[in-house]
Amino acid sequence: MIGSDDQWFIGSLAAHVTVGAVQSCASTSCPLPSIVQGGLPGRASTDALRILLVDQDSTTANNRWTLYLLIPGMPADYFQVGDQFDLNVGSAGNSIFYTTLDQTMTLSQGGHLMVFAGTRQQFGAALLPTVASAELMVEDAGESCKGAFDPSCGTAIHGARVSTPEASSLILPGQTIQVGTFSFSVDQFTQYIDTGFCDSKSNTRMAAFKHTTCSGTAAMCTSGPATCCGDSAYEAHCRDNGTWGCSGTDVLASTCTGYDFPSRGACQSR
Numbered sequence: 141m142i143g144s145d146d147q148w149f150i151g152s153l154a155a156h157v158t159v160g161a162v163q164s165c166a167s168t169s170c171p172l173p174s175i176v177q178g179g180l181p182g183r184a185s186t187d188a189l190r191i192l193l194v195d196q197d198s199t200t201a202n203n204r205w206t207l208y209l210l211i212p213g214m215p216a217d218y219f220q221v222g223d224q225f226d227l228n229v230g231s232a233g234n235s236i237f238y239t240t241l242d243q244t245m246t247l248s249q250g251g252h253l254m255v256f257a258g259t260r261q262q263f264g265a266a267l268l269p270t271v272a273s274a275e276l277m278v279e280d281a282g283e284s285c286k287g288a289f290d291p292s293c294g295t296a297i298h299g300a301r302v303s304t305p306e307a308s309s310l311i312l313p314g315q316t317i318q319v320g321t322f323s324f325s326v327d328q329f330t331q332y333i334d335t336g337f338c339d340s341k342s343n344t345r346m347a348a349f350k351h352t353t354c355s356g357t358a359a360m361c362t363s364g365p366a367t368c369c370g371d372s373a374y375e376a377h378c379r380d381n382g383t384w385g386c387s388g389t390d391v392l393a394s395t396c397t398g399y400d401f402p403s404r405g406a407c408q409s410r
Contacts, residue, residue, distance in 0.1 A: 141229055141245055142206040147173050148241055149205060153229040160192040160204065162219045170208060175239050184208045191219055193227060205229075207245070209257060211347045212316040212325045218349065225249055230270070234262055237339055244269040257347035266298055266331040266342040276322055276348060277303045281310055283331075293340050294333035300326050300346065324348040 143149040163170075170184035184190070188210040195203035205227075231243040244258035253276055258269025271278050281299040299312045304320030311317050316325040325347050332340040 141231070141243065142173065142208070144204050148175060148231070148233075149229060149243070150231050150233060151229075152231075153205075153227065155193075155195045155227045156197055157193040157205075157225055157227045158196055159219050159221055159223040159225075160194040161190075162192075162221060163190045164188075164216065165190055165208070172208070175233065175241050185210050189214075189216070189219065193225075196224070209255070209347070211255075211257070211323070211349055213323050214349050225254065228272075234341070236263060240341060244271075246271070246273070248273075253350065255347075255349045259343075259345040261341040261343050263332075263334075263341050266296075266329055266344050268300070268344060269346065275304060275350075276324075278346070279303075284312055292335065293338035294335050296331040296333060298329040298331060300324075300329055302348075318351075321351050322348045323351065 141149045164186075165184045165188040166186040168190060170188060170190050172182040172184055174182070188208050191207040191209060193205045193207055225247040226249070228246045228248075229243065231241065234240045234242060240261035242260045242262070244260075245256070246253060247255040253271075253273040256269075256271055256273075256276065258271075260267045260269055266280075268278055268280055279301040281301040283296045284299040285297050286295065297313060299310050302309055302311055302317075302319045302322075302324045304322060306320035309317050309319045309324075311319075311324055311326045313326050313329050316323060318324075327345040327347075328343045329346065330344075331342045332338055
């Protein structure tokens with residue numbers, strides 16, 4: 141997130157904000173400042189959204205922030221001008237050896253978490269961003285595999301255990317999985333291990349958004365989790381009976397791809 145001074149926001153922030161503008165970085169310039177003073181600027185991915193957030197409780201010139209978001213599967217029209225959110229941000233620079241940025245952001249409506257994004261980089265253990273919500277809990281599920289041998293840095297790839305009141309799933313880097321009503325993406329969760337000459341920081345980057353509408357319900361869905369939006373009754377049905385049964389129609393196991401049901405393994409058709 142970028143502050144009103146066009147630099148990376150550093151510090152803590154809690155504000156009631158309104159969406160002032162939404163643009164695609166495919167059609168507008170999305171410059172990113174350097175994290176290092178005097179460094180070269182960058183540019184956000186053309187797949188990202190540029191979202192202007194305006195503080196509703198302040199009339200000062202420093203009452204707006206620019207949020208760049210790239211979350212797999214997030215609809216391009218997820219944000220609309222005039223939408224209101226409670227914004228919370230925690231951000232700090234880490235200048236050991238070289239400068240990196242830790243930043244965690246949440247957007248909520250009516251006390252309900254809607255969007256989360258976080259990145260952390262530091263030497264040592266890979267740390268999780270803090271999500272202060274009972275609706276979405278993230279835990280370190282431990283190492284899922286070791287990286288290839290490197291004389292400088294060893295690597296350990298971690299998995300994230302993501303839980304909602306309705307469901308729980310193990311998510312590995314590179315995966316996007318629907319857990320309850322949230323679509324959760326893990327881009328990086330890698331620990332770099334010093335074997336004597338390692339100068340790489342462990343890297344964590346993940347994000348999630350809540351589905352705001354469903355194209356089906358427990359009574360009318362026809363294609364499993366994509367349209368049931370993680371409906372808890374149907375997740376339980378898949379887990380307990382080995383199939384998605386929507387309106388009496390069995391759905392092939394492929395529609396359950398990405399759901400973690402270790403007690404029964406992958407969902408199977410009857």
